[in-house]
Amino acid sequence: MKYELLKTEGRAKRGRFHTVHGVIETPVFMNVGTVAAIKGAVSTDDLREIKCQVELSNTYHLHVRTGDKLIKELGGLHKFMNWDRPILTDSGGFQVFSLAGIRKIKEEGVTFNSHIDGRKIFMGPEESMQIQSNLGSTIAMAFDECPPALAERKYVEDSVARTTRWLYRCKEEMARLNSLEKTINKEQLLFGINQGAVFNDIRIEHAKIISELDLPGYAVGGLAVGESHEQMYDVLDHVVPYLPQNKPTYLMGVGTPANILEAVDRGVDFFDCVYPSRNGRHGHVYTNHGKLNLFNQKFEKDMRPIEEGCGCPTCRSYSRAYVRHLLKAKEMLGMRLCVLHNLYFYNTMMEEIRDALDAGEFAAYKKRKLDSMAQGQD
Amino acid sequence: MKYELLKTEGRAKRGRFHTVHGVIETPVFMNVGTVAAIKGAVSTDDLREIKCQVELSNTYHLHVRTGDKLIKELGGLHKFMNWDRPILTDSGGFQVFSLAGIRKIKEEGVTFNSHIDGRKIFMGPEESMQIQSNLGSTIAMAFDECPPALAERKYVEDSVARTTRWLYRCKEEMARLNSLEKTINKEQLLFGINQGAVFNDIRIEHAKIISELDLPGYAVGGLAVGESHEQMYDVLDHVVPYLPQNKPTYLMGVGTPANILEAVDRGVDFFDCVYPSRNGRHGHVYTNHGKLNLFNQKFEKDMRPIEEGCGCPTCRSYSRAYVRHLLKAKEMLGMRLCVLHNLYFYNTMMEEIRDALDAGEFAAYKKRKLDSMAQGQD
Numbered sequence: 001m002k003y004e005l006l007k008t009e010g011r012a013k014r015g016r017f018h019t020v021h022g023v024i025e026t027p028v029f030m031n032v033g034t035v036a037a038i039k040g041a042v043s044t045d046d047l048r049e050i051k052c053q054v055e056l057s058n059t060y061h062l063h064v065r066t067g068d069k070l071i072k073e074l075g076g077l078h079k080f081m082n083w084d085r086p087i088l089t090d091s092g093g094f095q096v097f098s099l100a101g102i103r104k105i106k107e108e109g110v111t112f113n114s115h116i117d118g119r120k121i122f123m124g125p126e127e128s129m130q131i132q133s134n135l136g137s138t139i140a141m142a143f144d145e146c147p148p149a150l151a152e153r154k155y156v157e158d159s160v161a162r163t164t165r166w167l168y169r170c171k172e173e174m175a176r177l178n179s180l181e182k183t184i185n186k187e188q189l190l191f192g193i194n195q196g197a198v199f200n201d202i203r204i205e206h207a208k209i210i211s212e213l214d215l216p217g218y219a220v221g222g223l224a225v226g227e228s229h230e231q232m233y234d235v236l237d238h239v240v241p242y243l244p245q246n247k248p249t250y251l252m253g254v255g256t257p258a259n260i261l262e263a264v265d266r267g268v269d270f271f272d273c274v275y276p277s278r279n280g281r282h283g284h285v286y287t288n289h290g291k292l293n294l295f296n297q298k299f300e301k302d303m304r305p306i307e308e309g310c311g312c313p314t315c316r317s318y319s320r321a322y323v324r325h326l327l328k329a330k331e332m333l334g335m336r337l338c339v340l341h342n343l344y345f346y347n348t349m350m351e352e353i354r355d356a357l358d359a360g361e362f363a364a365y366k367k368r369k370l371d372s373m374a375q376g377q378d
Numbered sequence: 379m380k381y382e383l384l385k386t387e388g389r390a391k392r393g394r395f396h397t398v399h400g401v402i403e404t405p406v407f408m409n410v411g412t413v414a415a416i417k418g419a420v421s422t423d424d425l426r427e428i429k430c431q432v433e434l435s436n437t438y439h440l441h442v443r444t445g446d447k448l449i450k451e452l453g454g455l456h457k458f459m460n461w462d463r464p465i466l467t468d469s470g471g472f473q474v475f476s477l478a479g480i481r482k483i484k485e486e487g488v489t490f491n492s493h494i495d496g497r498k499i500f501m502g503p504e505e506s507m508q509i510q511s512n513l514g515s516t517i518a519m520a521f522d523e524c525p526p527a528l529a530e531r532k533y534v535e536d537s538v539a540r541t542t543r544w545l546y547r548c549k550e551e552m553a554r555l556n557s558l559e560k561t562i563n564k565e566q567l568l569f570g571i572n573q574g575a576v577f578n579d580i581r582i583e584h585a586k587i588i589s590e591l592d593l594p595g596y597a598v599g600g601l602a603v604g605e606s607h608e609q610m611y612d613v614l615d616h617v618v619p620y621l622p623q624n625k626p627t628y629l630m631g632v633g634t635p636a637n638i639l640e641a642v643d644r645g646v647d648f649f650d651c652v653y654p655s656r657n658g659r660h661g662h663v664y665t666n667h668g669k670l671n672l673f674n675q676k677f678e679k680d681m682r683p684i685e686e687g688c689g690c691p692t693c694r695s696y697s698r699a700y701v702r703h704l705l706k707a708k709e710m711l712g713m714r715l716c717v718l719h720n721l722y723f724y725n726t727m728m729e730e731i732r733d734a735l736d737a738g739e740f741a742a743y744k745k746r747k748l749d750s751m752a753q754g755q756d
Contacts, residue, residue, distance in 0.1 A: 035703075035707045041714040043696070043715070065706070066707065081700065301451065317423050326413075326414075335710070336421075
């Protein structure tokens with residue numbers, strides 16, 4: 001593992017992260033494949049076609065369905081999905097706190113009910129690390145609590161303190177797991193997660209403490225959960241300077257193209273978000289001139305591709321009119337074509353961001369891209 | 379348009395059909411894309427990958443949703459779907475008689491209610507030809523009535539007589555449409571359809587009459603609608619000899635791999651069926667050793683492809699265990715991978731049939747294939 005900081009522009013970072021599953025050029029957008037599959041009938045073969053560098057799978061979802069033990073027995077997630085590039089797994093924490101049923105949070109961990117069959121499950125730092133080790137992902141995320149955006153100060157303080165104690169346990173457990181003979185990926189990397197809701201002082205204090213653990217990467221978690229964009233940018237302005245610049249900086253679950261541009265500007269270089277696939281499944285597609293709702297009547301006879309000049313598998317072959325027809329007819333193909341386009345749009349934007357940083361022109365690129373997207377189109 | 383009868387073995391035909399959209403090597407299986415899309419998130423780009431020669435779209439479905447007039451305005455079905463190879467459209471008759479609401483059959487045509495919004499629609503031979511001309515398909519099917527398999531003799535006699543009168547009107551209307559300046563495909567071909575339920579004498583008499591019209595191809599319709607396989611084979615044994623051997627012979631809506639092998643043996647060389655895509659969407663996949671239900675527990679840890687040695691996009695990359703996981707997790711990707719495999723299986727079987735006929739070894743191939751499929755697998 002080695003993170004090369006190739007270039008900076010203001011606080012923006014252009015990096016290169018070497019992992020056991022290959023190199024990640026950053027800034028990077030990780031493509032979300034919740035249950036070891038990208039929603040919208042998109043396969044890992046498709047991901048290779050649309051410039052995806054890192055696939056992200058959800059620990060919680062894979063644990064409650066199919067099961068990480070089975071996946072380990074079958075050789076791990078890479079082999080299971082036929083994907084030899086990097087995979088990041090989240091810790092399960094976010095889903096436990098947002099999806100799962102009534103739960104108890106204790107020092108040891110969390111007890112919750114599976115959203116599939118209601119069965120009671122316990123997950124703490126050790127369990128999360130064990131599951132992620134079973135999956136054999138390239139990067140494992142620390143098990144944390146993600147408090148509600150509007151939680152009170154006292155609750156957040158206590159929660160962050162526990163998240164810190166959990167992080168020590170995560171680090172220790174991963175070291176133990178990586179040393180076992182039967183572990184699939186003995187070079188699995190642990191990223192710590194900064195929390196603290198919108199309380200900058202709590203976040204900064206937390207960032208300082210976790211930075212001392214010298215982990216291979218750090219994430220800012222607990223954002224994009226209800227606070228405003230301005231609050232999110234304000235947190236990044238304050239906290240990113242206290243995370244190691246010579247490590248990956250990951251903003252979890254963010255966001256719109258504009259969010260990503262703003263966050264890159266504030267020193268973030270890893271992203272993931274369900275927007276491109278979720279929006280795609282609803283016929284909302286991204287272009288350099290804003291988002292289009294393909295259900296709109298005005299696209300009925302529009303034989304142009306979603307975006308002129310776009311090199312994605314959808315735009316190379318199909319028109320807005322055809323994709324609209326598929327969506328209206330509730331054909332799965334319509335969703336697939338929109339998701340492919342949207343992920344390609346995101347992955348291409350990251351490529352443009354890297355190129356702009358390489359050329360020392362990120363500020364100009366960012367302005368141009370934001371203006372163009374805000375402008376809309378005919 | 380030219381049909382070359384390259385070789386025969388018994389009654390089995392190995393043909394080559396030249397159309398304005400390219401050559402069709404027969405026997406051929408046409409891949410069903412009901413609403414201008416193959417169900418299971420399969421695109422025309424995918425069809426090119428899985429050896430599809432002819433795409434089949436449904437006149438009724440495209441008429442009631444999106445509309446053939448819009449598709450004409452956009453340049454026709456080929457341009458709409460981005461498919462430059464042959465397309466066959468059915469007449470709409472089958473769907474009118476099976477899907478649509480309460481209806482009246484009169485000499486002029488049929489009045490029915492759209493299954494989408496219930497609106498009243500009239501379709502007769504002229505309307506069906508006009509719709510198919512608007513779509514610009516390579517091959518248009520005659521508008522016919524498909525009586526129930528168990529209909530009484532008198533009903534079938536009257537129905538077949540009307541279908542014959544309708545065929546004359548179809549031929550006349552298509553000639554008129556093909557001569558119009560704004561017609562998309564002025565070389566659209568009309569195939570006649572033989573009917574008569576399981577009454578061989580009615581079918582033979584009908585076959586003789588429609589053969590005299592010297593149409594570019596003939597179909598046997600009204601089978602695989604409830605009668606037994608033996609009854610279907612018996613009808614083919616009796617009626618195919620009365621259809622022109624030097625024209626395509628199309629068995630509509632059939633069937634299982636075994637049905638196809640038996641029908642080829644009886645002189646049929648065009649097929650279509652929803653089985654491979656419908657079964658695929660339910661996790662039922664074809665192999666040379668019988669059909670597998672991938673929901674079966676025994677595939678949970680099976681890291682083999684659906685079929686060893688299969689060259690389809692699914693088997694090249696993914697295991698039974700992974701596809702089963704996707705199906706169980708209700709991921710659309712699971713359906714897509716099964717449909718791709720099944721269509722590839724059918725298209726490959728047709729290729730094998732053509733090779734066997736070329737080599738004069740169809741009888742041996744058929745026996746081997748049927749034995750192997752019936753045998754099952756571990």
